[in-house]
Amino acid sequence: MSDFPPAPDVAGTSLDGTTLFTISAEENATLCRSTGVEPAADGTAHPIYYYIATQVAMGKTVAGLCATCDFDVDDGPMMGSSGVRFNQPLKVGESYKVTGEILSLVRKQSRKLGVMDVLTYRLRLHPAAGGKALLETDNVWVLPRKELAA
Amino acid sequence: MTVTIGDALPPFVIDRISPEGMRDWSVFLADPNPIHLDVEVVKAKGLGDKRINQGPINVAYVINMLLAAFPGGRIEAMDSRFLDNVYEGDRVIAAGTVTAVDGNRISCEFTLNVDGRGAVNSGTATIIV
Numbered sequence: 001m002s003d004f005p006p007a008p009d010v011a012g013t014s015l016d017g018t019t020l021f022t023i024s025a026e027e028n029a030t031l032c033r034s035t036g037v038e039p040a041a042d043g044t045a046h047p048i049y050y051y052i053a054t055q056v057a058m059g060k061t062v063a064g065l066c067a068t069c070d071f072d073v074d075d076g077p078m079m080g081s082s083g084v085r086f087n088q089p090l091k092v093g094e095s096y097k098v099t100g101e102i103l104s105l106v107r108k109q110s111r112k113l114g115v116m117d118v119l120t121y122r123l124r125l126h127p128a129a130g131g132k133a134l135l136e137t138d139n140v141w142v143l144p145r146k147e148l149a150a
Numbered sequence: 151m152t153v154t155i156g157d158a159l160p161p162f163v164i165d166r167i168s169p170e171g172m173r174d175w176s177v178f179l180a181d182p183n184p185i186h187l188d189v190e191v192v193k194a195k196g197l198g199d200k201r202i203n204q205g206p207i208n209v210a211y212v213i214n215m216l217l218a219a220f221p222g223g224r225i226e227a228m229d230s231r232f233l234d235n236v237y238e239g240d241r242v243i244a245a246g247t248v249t250a251v252d253g254n255r256i257s258c259e260f261t262l263n264v265d266g267r268g269a270v271n272s273g274t275a276t277i278i279v
Contacts, residue, residue, distance in 0.1 A: 027178065030174060031174070031175075031178055031210075034170075034171040034174050034175065034207075035164075035171075035207065035210040035211060035214055036162070036164055036211070036214060037214050037217075037218075044224075046210065046213070047213050047217075047224075047225050047228075048206055048207075048209055048210040048213055051206045051209065052178050052179055052206065055179060055180070055181070056178075056179065056180045061180070062181050062183075073183075076185075076195065076197075078232070079205040079232045080231070080232060081229065081230060081231045081232065081273075082205075082206075082209060082229075082230050082232075083227070083228065083229040083230070084225075084227065084228050084229075085226070085227045086224070086225055086226055086227070089224050
């Protein structure tokens with residue numbers, strides 16, 4: 001590792017959102033059908049909104065999150081893993097806000113990808129009015145550092 | 151409903167990954183990454199010659215499999231690892247197995263497989279029934 005400069009020190013960077021995310025019935029229905037199912041009849045949204053709502057309403061765009069890590073989004077960030085813990089299901093017609101932060105950015109050498117940075121960030125989805133998070137998600141992205149290739 | 155460790159969950163199949171779905175998801179995700187939209191960009195980046203499905207859609211297929219297996223249940227936790235890409239035209243199969251039963255809490259392992267290429271996503275989930 002000593003051959004490479006360290007990854008940018010971005011742990012702790014806030015990803016708190018400034019806008020609300022509302023799950024519309026129309027979009028939820030389109031989304032459900034695009035994955036081969038009908039929307040739920042009980043008013044719950046497709047659980048994959050855990051990822052969509054937090055990504056769209058976090059405090060940075062995908063490109064902006066990459067830029068914080070000194071990485072150009074056009075160089076192709078890759079999803080490594082995604083985890084979620086739900087306290088409550090998400091509801092159609094409800095509005096939510098996001099809090100979160102970058103947990104770590106770690107530079108590694110990979111046989112397959114060469115030098116890469118592994119970004120881990122955590123996002124929480126709260127009711128728009130505030131209060132306990134309905135869910136918490138940890139996402140890991142792999143940022144290939146082509147410029148550091150041997 | 152009786153659930154036992156080792157039970158196989160009914161598979162959920164998407165016969166053909168469509169570019170139209172990727173266009174919709176670019177809007178849902180507010181992420182117009184052209185590798186999901188433009189074959190020429192995929193080729194230029196050396197990533198093959200087909201559009202690449204957004205990763206969260208692949209997770210959604212697995213969620214559909216889990217919720218169909220446990221009607222009325224809800225997902226409490228889920229961890230997914232992205233192993234490979236899914237491309238337009240692929241046929242994908244989400245499948246799972248029960249690994250633990252603790253009262254109304256059921257733990258499962260899952261995979262998302264592409265015909266001819268094997269697992270592209272795998273992980274674990276806990277369902278409350």
